[in-house]
Amino acid sequence: MDPTSEQLLWMYEKMVEIREYEETMAKVYLEGKLPPKIQKGLAFDIGGGPVPGEMHLAAGQEPVAVGVCAHLRTEDSVVGAHRPHHFAIAKNVDLNAMTAEMFGKATGLGRGKGGHMHLFDPAVKFSCSGIVGASAPQACGAALAAKKLGKDWVAIGFFGEGAANQGAFHEALNLASLWKLPVIFVCEDNKYGISVEKQDSTSIESNADRAAGYGMPGVLVETNDAVAVFRAAGEAVARARRGEGPTLIEVKTDRYLGHFQGDPETYRPKGEAQELRTHDPIPALGALLRSRDLLDDTSDASLRKAVSERIEAAYAFGRNSPYPEPSEALLHVFAD
């Protein structure tokens, strides 16, 4: 299944949006974290600045998010991982509320209680988790609900290749296959589990091969290309909607940045990240659009301008929103 012109343009615009969102965050995140505190012996203050806490950015991994989410409707569920922004943006999570959440503001998705790793937007059925591998069983549950409710909704569990060595992953695959659940497990192989290379953590070359052990199709997408992901995901989503059960997809993707912002990346060969950027999937998709006369300099510029305005507005909303009252820490432990 090939993307329509409309879908190609949507994927391109979303990728541009995700990248610019992350690049903006990379800058904003550093505010207040560097000197003058250096004189106290601190070169980097993780809790300082307007966006405190850890920050995991996904620059380079945009094709996975858009290639899958291009097939989804609002009713379909997405459970993301601890590096969640690209999935969230591709699933149309409210950009203002998402940004405010990272600033810890009362207007945030979780009123400032979750932060960047814990984004919940039930309006578009998006959630994520800071725990490696935890998304897969929960995606099974969403798919189980769809089946019980008699809906053709699907659920996506996104996770990294490091998570595929977790028991949760294997239990979820077995459950999904056993119960023929409309769930698609999407593994982002960005080659690194924090600092450990895949070859040093995983006994096989491709996690897609593990699908065979659970009687479901396993698909390896070998290029970090939105159209390639789109094709694989399209088949999997269609299968799931037809009631034919789960699929496991692994995408070889690239992580341009460290595991977290501030990661010294001592484990990474010098120049590797720079080299990866030479096959950036965003200009590649732009070139494809241009070759089909779907994009030119003028339309690209106006698309980028619209994206920038959205992102600027989201960051302004995040910055300018009020903090929650401190005593709000006591609220929302329970739903009532």
Next chain:
Amino acid sequence: MTTETKVRTLTMAQAISEAVAQEMERDQRVFVMGEDVGKYGGIFSATTGLLDKFGPDRIMDTPISETGFMGAAIGAAAEGLRPISELMFVDFFGVCFDQIYNHLAKNTYMSGGNTKYPVVITTGIGGGYNDAAQHSQCLYGIFAHVPGLKVVVPSNAYDAKGLMTAAIRDDNPVVFMYHKGIMGLSWMSYYEGSTNAVPLEPYTIPFGEAKVVREGRDLTIVTLSQMVQKAVLAADKLAAEGIDVEIIDLRTLVPLDREAVLRSVAKTGRLLVADEDYLSFGLSGEIAAIVAEHLDRVKLKAPIRRLAVPDVPIPFSRPLEDFAIPQVDGIAAAVRDLMQLNLN
């Protein structure tokens, strides 16, 4: 119009499965999944008869993969379903605790109240039948320690039905823990007091309301679960000796009825906590602390005493287990000792 209330005597297991059945009839979103909940009817009979009534789509046997199905309960609840998820022994929760204490318990909070997870987790607790350290724990203290989980630990069939009905209707995660030794199983000795009159109609018992099981003036025993039955037997003995014991059954740990504890101890001036969980860092310390924090309101006549498992894994051999888990005689002895002590 009048409704006739039919009251029968049920075991705790029967009362629990009746509550589940009635809620499943009332609400199509309720379903049960877990290990051996189907044909077997639950290892401790908490789901007996439900498969025949509701079929395998609503009474689902799961693979032995606790992370998988506990996580699935979370995902299904997020979509509006109301799963009851059974993991037969509380001792087994280590394998799936991440899904429970990092997700089920916290997602509502981290979403600023935007999401809810109406999951009931059911599990068997307690020893007294020589199953040793991996099948005999209570561990309710661990679940009560993590914010975001309600924790229910009934002591008898009447309470179990009302609390289970309330648990299923609650929009929050509820951990419902039943002591195997009071379920009324045909293959395990048990305490008669836990099998009692249960109305046929659905009813709820609100969480956070402890029950005064027995009124008395000399000393308060705060307890729960099977230990309530033991405390009643001890109190009967002590009554013959002229000691008048009041017994408080906590019924739920989260929320906890602190006022009931304080009211009773203010009246009697003496407190014994009888608990089948481990002694240190747990329920008994919590109850003692509540009283200690309110000594401006509560005048103690004697020091507080705690009777709990003395920080050892539950041993296998009968005399060892009987020693480790507080028994009727031990409760009575502790009460007698306390009656001899005087502050000031």
